Amino acid sequence: MITKTHHILAKLNEELCEDLNKNKLVRTRAFFEKLTKIKRLIRKCINNNLCSFCGDSVYYLKGNREDHNYGTEYLVSGLCPKCQDEEMKETN
Numbered sequence: 767m768i769t770k771t772h773h774i775l776a777k778l779n780e781e782l783c784e785d786l787n788k789n790k791l792v793r794t795r796a797f798f799e800k801l802t803k804i805k806r807l808i809r810k811c812i813n814n815n816l817c818s819f820c821g822d823s824v825y826y827l828k829g830n831r832e833d834h835n836y837g838t839e840y841l842v843s844g845l846c847p848k849c850q851d852e853e854m855k856e857t858n
């Protein structure tokens with residue numbers, strides 16, 4: 767489920783990328799404020815068991831090694847396994 771939080775998150779991410787492209791050296795106060803906001807919104811998604819990118823419901827089974835890895839990453843990025851795999855593809 768894509769919520770208002772997701773729209774704000776997407777917009778903030780976009781702005782942050784623009785800021786980075788404009789000026790790679792100077793990190794402004796506004797930059798860090800956006801980063802803090804993004805972290806807060808991701809936390810909100812995690813509290814609601816939602817993926818911070820696609821909005822899917824996220825549930826992890828305990829004791830499954832693969833789930834454990836995804837689960838650890840989920841607590842950082844708020845991404846569901848599907849989106850984590852997509853992100854890995856992009857980075858590699």
Ligand SMILES: [Zn+2]
Nearest residue numbers: 817820846849
């Ligand atoms: Zn997702």
